[in-house]
Amino acid sequence: MKFQAHQAFRAMILFAFFAFLIKLHMSGDILKYVNPKYNFLSQTAAYLFLFLFFIQCTRIWTRKNKHGEHCYHKCNHDHGDSHSPVKKRIAYSILTFPLLTGFFLPAKLMDASMASKKGIILNGTVGLQKEAKSETGTPPSLYAQEEKIAIDHEVAVDRKEVKKEAYDEKMKQLENAEVIDMNEEVFDPYYGQISENPEKYKGRTLKMKGFVYKEKGFQPNQFAMTRFLITHCVADATSIGFLTEFEKAQTLQQDTWLEIEGTLELTTYNGWEMPLIKVNSWKVIKEPKEPYVYPIWIKIL
Amino acid sequence: MDRGIRLFFLDLMLLMLGAVIIYFGFFSDGITNQNSSFQMPSSFLQLNTIFLSILIEAIPFVLLGVFIAGFIQIFITEEQIQKWIPKNRFSAVLMSCVVGACFPACECGIVPIVRRLVAKGVPIYAGVGFLLTGPLINPIVILSTYMAFGNDLKMASLRMGVGFAAALIIALVTSLVFRKNQLKRVPENTIEHGLNPKASFVKKFWHMLKHAIDEFFDMGKYLILGAFFAAFIQTYVSAQSLLQIGEGWVSSTLVMMGLAYLLSLCSEADAFIGASFRNLFPTSSILAFLIYGPMLDLKNTIMLFSVFKVKFVLYLMVIITATVFMCVSFLSGL
Known part of the structure; x- marks a missing residue:
C-alpha cells in the first residue's frame, strides 16, 4: 500500500469546507454572509462536501506498483499528480486560504x-x-x-x-x-x-x-x-x-x-x-x- | 531522492497544519476572540467577509457544475454528442442558446460544464452560446428581475430578449473566428477517455464522483482567486467615484458595464443592484448592466483563462463587450 499525500490533503480540504460551512450554520454567523433564504443551498453544499470527503478517502491508500489508479484514462484535467510540485503547492495554498481566514478571522458587519x-x-x-x-x-x-x-x-x-x-x-x-x-x-x-x-x-x-x-x-x-x-x-x-x-x-x-x-x-x-x-x-x-x-x-x- | 524526501516532509507538514486548523477552527471559538493583541485592519476583515460570502454563495452552484461535468465525462460519449449537435453552424448555435436558456446555472458553475462539453467534441461556438445563456436566462433570474423592477415585466423581458439575441450574435461571430476547441490542455487520446462503455453503472457512478472531486479542485482555486479580486475591488474601490464618470449615454452605459464586470454579482442578485441605479442612468444603461454581468465578470474571466487559450478568452471578451454594447445602443436608438 502506498500513502498518497496529496490525495489525503484533498480529503482534508473537502472535510474542512464541510466543517467551515457547518460551523457557520451552527454559530449563526452565516447571517453575516448570506441571506438566510439561501441557507438550504449552503447546507446542501456542506453535506455534499462531506460525501465527497468519504469518496476521496478511498483514494488515499493505493496498491503499490500501480501508476496511480486514475491514470489509465488520460484526460485534460488535474488529478493532483500532473503538475510540478511547486505549482501544486501554490494551488493548495489558494484552496486553504479561504479556510484559514474563514476559521480564524471574525466576520465583519458592513459598516x-x-x-x-x-x-x-x-x-x-x-x-x-x-x-x-x-x-x-x-x-x-x-x-x-x-x-x-x-x-x-x-x-x-x-x-x-x-x-x-x-x-x-x-x-x-x-x-x-x-x-x-x-x-x-x-x-x-x-x-x-x-x-x-x-x-x-x-x-x-x-x-x-x-x-x-x-x-x-x-x-x-x-x-x-x-x-x-x-x-x-x-x-x-x-x-x-x-x-x-x-x-x-x-x-x-x-x-x-x-x-x-x-x-x-x-x-x-x-x-x-x-x-x-x-x-x-x-x-x-x-x-x-x-x-x-x-x-x-x-x-x- | 533527496528532493522526494523533502517533498514528503513538506506534505506531512501541510497535513499536520491542516489538522491543527480544523481542530482549532472547529472546536475553539476562533483564536482572535480571546487574543485581542492580534488585530487585523478592519478593511481587511471587511474584504474577507465579502470574499467568503461570494464563495459561500457560489460554491453550491459550482458543486452542481462539477457534478454535471463529471456526469458528462463518464456517461456521455463523443458519438452521442456528434449525433445531437446539428451539423449546420447556425442551428448548432441556436440549439446551444436554447439549451442554455433552459438550464439553470450561474456564471462560475457553468465553466466546468462547458469545458467538459467542448472536450467531448461540442463545437466551441455552441459551447459559447451555452456559456452565455446559461446564467443569463433562467427562471430564478427572470423572477428576481421582475421583482426588482417593481413587478414590471418590461425590464425582465428586455433582459431575456436582448440577452438572447446578443448571445446568438456572439456565438455566431465566435464561429466565424474560431474553429478548434480552444482548450488550453488538449485532451490526449480522447478515445481512451471514458471507461469501458460496458462497465457497470455503479462503477461508472463511482468514477463520476471522483471526476467531480478532481474538477472541483481544478476549478476551485480559480473561483477563489476570482472571488478574492472581486471582494478586493468592492472593499477598496468606491462605486461612487465610478459613477461620477457616467455622464451622457455612452459613458453611462460603459460605466454600468464596467461595474457589472468588477462587482461580479450573481445573476440572481444583480437585478436589485441594477434597479437602484434607475434614477441615475437611462434604462438602456441598466439593461447593459443586467446583460453584461452574467455573461462576463471578474471571477468568471479568471476561470475562463484557466480553461481556454488566452487569445481566445481575450477575443471573446472583446466580442461580448462590443456586441452587448451595440445591442443595447440599437435598442435605445429605436
Whole structure:
C-alpha cells in the first residue's frame, strides 16, 4: 500500500469546507454572509462536501506498483499528480486560504465605511423599485404579529418569503398604524413606500433601528439612519436609510446603533425631495442579532 | 531522492497544519476572540467577509457544475454528442442558446460544464452560446428581475430578449473566428477517455464522483482567486467615484458595464443592484448592466483563462463587450 499525500490533503480540504460551512450554520454567523433564504443551498453544499470527503478517502491508500489508479484514462484535467510540485503547492495554498481566514478571522458587519463606498443611500432611487406594489390599500395595527416574530426566531429566519395576503396585510398596517414600525421584516417594502411618496407619510411617527452614517454634505445636526439590504450575499449589499435630524447628532459616532422614534417631514437633499426624520426619542442599542434587512419575496401561489 | 524526501516532509507538514486548523477552527471559538493583541485592519476583515460570502454563495452552484461535468465525462460519449449537435453552424448555435436558456446555472458553475462539453467534441461556438445563456436566462433570474423592477415585466423581458439575441450574435461571430476547441490542455487520446462503455453503472457512478472531486479542485482555486479580486475591488474601490464618470449615454452605459464586470454579482442578485441605479442612468444603461454581468465578470474571466487559450478568452471578451454594447445602443436608438 502506498500513502498518497496529496490525495489525503484533498480529503482534508473537502472535510474542512464541510466543517467551515457547518460551523457557520451552527454559530449563526452565516447571517453575516448570506441571506438566510439561501441557507438550504449552503447546507446542501456542506453535506455534499462531506460525501465527497468519504469518496476521496478511498483514494488515499493505493496498491503499490500501480501508476496511480486514475491514470489509465488520460484526460485534460488535474488529478493532483500532473503538475510540478511547486505549482501544486501554490494551488493548495489558494484552496486553504479561504479556510484559514474563514476559521480564524471574525466576520465583519458592513459598516459606514462600506456605505460610503457603495454610495446611493439617500437619493430615494432604491425606493422607486417598489412602484407596482404600491396599489395595496388599507388598515390594523402591527403589534400582535410583531411580538410573535420577536419570540419565535425560527419563524423569523424563514419568513422572508411571505404569502401575498400576509404582505398585503403588512402594507395596510403601514397606511393606518399610529406608529410606523420599521421592523426587519417590513423594512424594505416600507422604506420603498415612504421614500417613494414622502408627502403621503408626512407628519406620521416612525420607529426604527439603524446605524449612524454621516457624509460630507450633511449638516452638523444630520445623519442617516442606515441599514444594509442583502439580496443574496453581502457582496450585493445596498445601503438604504433615512436622512435624520437630531440636535445631538454631533455627539454620535459613525456606526453607532440607535433605536429612534421620530416624525416624518419633507426635505430636499441634492435636489431630491425625500423624507426626513425629526427625532423625538432615541436610545443607543447593541448591534442587533439580525443586522441586515432582506427584500421580501411574495409567494404568489 | 533527496528532493522526494523533502517533498514528503513538506506534505506531512501541510497535513499536520491542516489538522491543527480544523481542530482549532472547529472546536475553539476562533483564536482572535480571546487574543485581542492580534488585530487585523478592519478593511481587511471587511474584504474577507465579502470574499467568503461570494464563495459561500457560489460554491453550491459550482458543486452542481462539477457534478454535471463529471456526469458528462463518464456517461456521455463523443458519438452521442456528434449525433445531437446539428451539423449546420447556425442551428448548432441556436440549439446551444436554447439549451442554455433552459438550464439553470450561474456564471462560475457553468465553466466546468462547458469545458467538459467542448472536450467531448461540442463545437466551441455552441459551447459559447451555452456559456452565455446559461446564467443569463433562467427562471430564478427572470423572477428576481421582475421583482426588482417593481413587478414590471418590461425590464425582465428586455433582459431575456436582448440577452438572447446578443448571445446568438456572439456565438455566431465566435464561429466565424474560431474553429478548434480552444482548450488550453488538449485532451490526449480522447478515445481512451471514458471507461469501458460496458462497465457497470455503479462503477461508472463511482468514477463520476471522483471526476467531480478532481474538477472541483481544478476549478476551485480559480473561483477563489476570482472571488478574492472581486471582494478586493468592492472593499477598496468606491462605486461612487465610478459613477461620477457616467455622464451622457455612452459613458453611462460603459460605466454600468464596467461595474457589472468588477462587482461580479450573481445573476440572481444583480437585478436589485441594477434597479437602484434607475434614477441615475437611462434604462438602456441598466439593461447593459443586467446583460453584461452574467455573461462576463471578474471571477468568471479568471476561470475562463484557466480553461481556454488566452487569445481566445481575450477575443471573446472583446466580442461580448462590443456586441452587448451595440445591442443595447440599437435598442435605445429605436
